[in-house]
Each structure stands twice: as structure tokens, then as C-alpha cells.
């Protein structure tokens with residue numbers, strides 16, 4: 001017997017296919033740029049994410065991330081939501097994606113769910129959009145060469161988006177520990193109309209992949225750094241998407257270090273930059289060490305957020321030979337911002353199903 005009168009309030013459910021179809025009508029790079037600017041000007045709420053890790057019955061590492069976030073533009077309707085994205089490292093060998101989950105949007109007035117949608121597509125595309133914006137604002141002029149290390153869905157999303165947004169691209173070098181995944185991605189890129197005129201190469205190792213690349217994007221699942229500073233050519237931009245591929249020495253040697261949000265990096269004990277902050281080798285953007293930690297003599301500071309660079313409050317790259325690192329921890333407000341536009345397009349075109357709560 002229910003104990004409360006529950007009026008029938010429908011919400012829109014979007015499958016992955018619905019999300020992909022609705023996303024065709026959305027400029028994801030623009031949605032992400034707008035959200036980064038709102039965040040940089042304090043018009044957002046970005047709570048610390050909740051992390052639950054476990055070992056699966058078959059012995060793989062698995063995790064759940066719960067990431068609430070809100071955009072609160074002055075004078076306009078707020079956008080409130082949460083992404084939960086869950087992953088098991090054994091999935092690719094089972095032939096299923098490593099990560100999947102839901103993004104939820106709430107009615108800002110009643111706090112009731114107004115939409116629930118598959119999360120991984122938007123998550124991959126908003127991450128690739130952050131990299132596309134980093135390339136626009138932090139790379140050398142007219143970059144021609146891209147290295148992707150790791151050839152899973154995130155690599156695919158990046159390659160597809162960068163082929164569209166970086167028309168000067170002439171060479172993509174791929175490396176994956178699983179050679180078949182690199183070959184599959186190469187075949188996929190060769191079949192894309194945007195891939196015409198772009199040479200795709202397979203590298204025998206990560207160092208060879210990175211050598212001479214103006215854009216370096218690791219999208220692996222490593223937990224220990226391997227990209228050393230002398231692997232990178234002068235002028236390289238590293239979009240450090242998988243967050244643990246650079247060595248500490250490479251972060252210390254970078255000329256400019258940009259993050260998406262300092263509080264997320266600071267509060268996270270697992271990834272490289274959070275570990276460096278705890279060890280006293282990484283200082284906050286204000287140049288101070290973590291409370292209770294003594295700065296080491298070789299410590300460096302975070303230089304800026306990507307939002308600050310896009311807003312023109314930080315110059316970003318200052319010289320064509322600089323090595324720039326962009327470390328996108330991953331912000332829920334970007335998922336929520338893109339989900340809101342995808343939902344609006346789905347609503348306008350009748351995509352998805354209306355379900356009762």
C-alpha cells in the first residue's frame with residue numbers, strides 16, 4: 001500500500017540511440033564552451049564527486065562515479081542534474097563498453113526528474129569537446145599531427161570531433177596495447193568522409209606515437225605515468241584526458257599547466273595531479289601548497305583554468321615552442337549542460353519515450 005498520493009508526472013527517457021540522434025541537432029563544442037564560461041564566472045555549482053570502487057567477482061577493478069552539477073546563469077533558468085557513470089575494466093574483453101550510466105535532469109522548480117538518458121555518449125563527446133577547445137586555445141597555430149594513445153571509445157570520439165574541428169590535421173598516429181583496437185580505429189577513421197586526406201598510422205609504441213605530434217591525447221586506463229618530458233616535441237599540447245599517463249617529471253617540465261577545475265583536482269587523492277598536490281610538488285593556482293603540506297623545492301603551480309583561457313583572463317600559450325598540458329578532470333556541469341541541450345532537441349523533435357515516475 002503506497003503512503004503518499006503520487007501525481008502521474010511523466011519524464012522523458014532517452015536511449016543511447018535517442019541521445020545520438022538528438023545530439024546531431026546540438027553544437028556540443030559550443031555547449032561546452034558556454035558551460036566553461038559560466039563556470040569560470042561563478043555561475044555554476046560543482047560539488048565534489050562521489051567515487052565508489054570495488055573488485056568484481058571475476059577480479060576486475062570497477063567503479064561508480066556520481067557527479068551532480070548545476071548551471072545557474074544570472075537571469076535565466078538554472079539547469080540541474082547528475083551523471084552517474086560506472087565502469088568495469090574487464091568489459092572491453094567481454095565485448096561491451098568499459099563505461100555506461102545515466103544522466104538525470106531535474107525540473108529546477110519542483111526538483112522532480114524531467115529526463116533520464118544514457119550517459120556515456122554525452123560523456124565521451126563533452127570530453128572530446130573540452131579537448132577541441134583546448135586545441136583551439138592552447139595548441140600551436142594550424143596543428144597538423146595528432147597522437148592518440150589508447151584506441152577505445154574516447155579515442156574514437158576525439159578523432160571524430162577533431163577531424164571536424166581541426167581542418168589543418170594531416171596525420172593521426174594511433175597506439176594501443178591491444179593492436180586490434182588500433183587497427184579497428186584506423187579502419188573506422190579511413191571510412192569517414194572527414195578522414196579523406198588525413199594519413200592514419202599505427203605506432204609500434206607510445207614513444208613513437210608521441211614523437212613529433214603537435215597534439216598528444218592519451219585515452220588509456222593506466223594508473224602509472226609513462227610519458228616522459230623528453231618524449232614530447234617543442235610546441236606539443238598534451239590533453240591529459242586519462243589523467244595518469246604523464247610522469248610527474250613531465251608535469252613539472254611543462255611550460256604551462258591548465259586544469260578544468262582546481263577544486264576537483266585538489267580534492268581527488270587518486271589521479272596524478274591530486275597525488276602531486278598531496279606530495280607538495282603541485283601548488284594551487286594561487287601558488288600555495290596544500291594545508292599541512294610543505295612545498296618541495298621543485299614544485300610548480302597550476303597556471304590557469306581552461307575557462308579562464310577561453311574568457312581571455314589568461315593568455316594560455318605564450319610561445320610556439322612551449323609544451324602545454326591541459327588536465328581535464330571532468331566536470332559534471334558539462335554533462336548536465338550538454339544533456340540539457342540534447343533533451344531540448346529531443347523534446348522539440350519528439351525523440352525518446354515519456355515514462356511515468
Ligand SMILES: NC(=O)c1ccc[n+]([C@@H]2O[C@H](COP(=O)([O-])OP(=O)(O)OC[C@H]3O[C@@H](n4cnc5c(N)ncnc54)[C@H](O)[C@@H]3O)[C@@H](O)[C@H]2O)c1
Pocket residue numbers: 092097098099123124127149150151152153154155175176177178181206219220221222240241242243328329330331
Ligand atoms: N577526463 C575526463 O573527463 C574523462 C572522461 C571520460 C573518460 N575518461 C577516461 O578516458 C579513458 C579512456 O576511456 P575509454 O572509455 O575509451 O576506455 P576503454 O577501456 O574502452 O579504452 C581504453 C583503451 O586504452 C588501451 N590501453 C590501456 N592501457 C594502455 C597503455 N598503457 N598503452 C596503450 N593503450 C592502453 C586499452 O587497450 C583500450 O583499448 C579512461 O581512463 C577514462 O576514465 C576521462
